[in-house]
Amino acid sequence: MDSLAEYTSAGPRNRRPRRTAVRAVTAGAVVLAVAAGGAYAAGLGPFARDTGPDPAAGKQARAFLADWAAGRLPSAAARTTSPGAAGRVMDSFTAGLEITEPALKAEAATEAEDGTVTVPFTARMPVTGLGTWTYESKLPLRQQSDGTWKVAWKLSVVHPRLSGTEKFRLEREETKPPEVIDRQGTALFGDELPSLAPLMARLGQNGTDSGARGAIHLVDRATGDVERTEARFGARTVRHKGPVRTTLHAGWQSAAEQALATHAEGKNAALVALRIDDGEILAVANSPASGFNRALSGTYAPGSTWKIVTSSALLLKDAVKPDDVVDCPQYLTVGKRFQNVELSEHPGATFHKDFTESCNTAFISLRDRLYDGELGDVARKYFGVGQEWHVGAPTYDGSVPAPKDETEKAASMIGQGRVQANPLLMASVTATAVSGTFHQPSLTDGNEDKTTTTPLPRGVVTQVRAMLRATVTDGTANVLSDLPGEIGAKTGTAEVSDAQDNNGWLVAHRGNVAVACVVEEGVTGGGSAGPIVHSLLAAASGDPE
Structure with missing residues (x-):
């Protein structure tokens, strides 16, 4: 089946007069600039010469490309002259062509006579399960009336051949999907379990070229006729000998599909x-079921579910104890103002209560007790985050970059900033936290395991488990409190942009199963992801063999 990417054209843009600057200086001014120090030497003072494009334009271009590459499409769109159209086109382009983790490299900027600054860039677009599509394009930037620079939006920003009359279409080779069975030998069918349909043909692929075939075509928008082929992938057809045995459980998969169908309310969810x-995956479900696999390959800020990792990092070095008082005010300013959901506050709260009530400001106040980059080091060393996983299907395995400044460090403490995860990764984080040992997740048998991790100390595991349990009995995950079993959970609310509602998260564990769910624009974790996880755990009782 074809995957289509649809686009809309941006309207005309008014041209602005070319930026002007002083182009000559006296010898005395040069001496004064040197004497005044580095700011003038760098071209920042009033006597600076205009020797090229405004550096602010290039900075804006690089920020646009960085947002696009990281999947922060609303932020990227806000850097253009037409945020609404830009956001729709970029989302359609990446989702419709099943592109994950773009690599975008900016080149040197040039300036035209009309003041437009152009920044060429190279795009490397990994197409899920096929390979990488590489092409070159250009970003035009114009200075706005307030002096800032923005990308002058037009369809060719995304690709030089994208236009109002041509679009791109991804076509995969029509091959008979392999017979797939669950862990007990039960046959799994895509028409009965729709989330599995797009996954079945890619089993055994770990995000690399695996022999699958496909192409990206430039087609006429009106007729659908192929005008040219932009990229081809693969040289042979994947052939499976016999059924593909998976770790999935038909009962859990069916319950997961039904939970999303009933409670996702039309929102994107996974x-x-x-x-x-052992990390064996029992269920993978997406809403909508077709297209991009958000559950395994999505890139989301995990929000407060990440406090499981942050708490582990703090407890590992005895930087805080559950009974220590860590005040929870409504607001805390670290370069920007951070606040708690619904502006809640808990004066004199213990760290234990801060966790169960998901207090952002309390966690941020503890940032100085971790060195820069320590959160990422703990995530990698103990939880396997950011290492290369071989699951049996393409996955995104998380990222926790070292913070660039104090504001970013504060954000990372609560799963924001540049921390990236998905439901697979957060289910694994939960499993690791409550067992103490990371197990590379698996969807099929015989996957190579290149990960190297260290077990969490038993004392840390005991403390985290107690806080997860209290979050259900007395905290923000109370939505699960009526279910049988010693359930522990953590809610999360992750900011996306000023133009979008927050994503809602919930992770939970019961018996030998860990679960993670995200609902895009779900507003709160308990209110959006909570009913989905509740439905799953209510329907799929008992530990699967």
């Missing part, structure tokens, strides 16, 4: 359930 003692 869910993963896996076994705690």
Whole structure:
């Protein structure tokens, strides 16, 4: 089946007069600039010469490309002259062509006589399960009336051949999907379990070229006729000998699909359930079921579910104890103002209560007790985050970059900033936290495991488990409190942009199963992801063998 990417044209843009600057200086002014120090030497003072494009234009171009590459499409769109159209086109382009983790490299900027600054860039676009599409394009930037620079939006910003009359279409080779069975030998069918349909043909692929075939075509928007082929992938057809045995459980998969169908309310959402003692995946479900696999390959800020990792990092070095008082004010300013959901506050709260009530300001106040980059080091060393996973299907395995400044460090403490995850990764984080040992998740048998991790100390595991349990009995995950079993959970609310509602998260564990769910624009974790996880755990009782 074809995957289509549809686009809309941006309207005309008014041209602005070319930026002017002083182009000559006296010898005395040069001496004064040197004497005044580095700011003038760098061209920042009033006597600076205009020797090229305004550096602010290039900075804006690089920020646009960085946002696009990281999947922060609303932020990227806001850097253009037409945020609404830009956001729709970029989302359609990446989702419709099944592009994940773009690599975008800016080149040197040039300036035209009309004041437009152009920044060429090279795009490397990984197409899920096929290979990488590489092409070159250009970003035009214009200075706005307030002096800032923005990308002058037009369709060719995304690709030089994208226009109002031509679009791109991804076509995969029509091959008979392999027979797929679950862990107990039960046959799995895509028409009965729709989230599995797009996954079945890619089983055994770990995000690399695996022999699958396909192409990206430039087609006429009106007729659908192929005008040219932009990229081809693969040289042979994947052939499977016999059924592909998976770790999935038909009952859990069916319950996961039904939970999303009933409670996602038309929003984009994804869910993963896996076994705690070995990482074997029991269910992978997406809403909508077709297209991009958000559950395994999505890139989201995990929000407060990440406090599981942050708490582990703090407890590992005895930087805080659960009974220590860590005040929870409504606001805390670290370069920008951070606040708690619904502006809640808990004066004199213990760290234990800060966790169960998901207090952002309390966690941010503890940032100086971790060195820069320590959160990422703990995530990698103990939880396997950012290492290369071989699951049996293409996945995104998380990223926790070292913070660039104090504001970013504060954001990372609560799963924001540049911290990136998805339901697979957060289900694994939950399983690791409550067992103490990371197990590379698996969807099929015999996957190579290149990960190297260290077990969490038993004392840390005991403390985290107690806080997860209290979050259900007395905290923000109370939505699960009526279910049987010793359930522990953590909610999360992740900011996306000023133009979008927050994403809602919930992770949970019961018995030998860990679950993670995200609902895009779900507003709160308990209110959006909570009913989905509740439905799953209510329907799929008992530990699967």
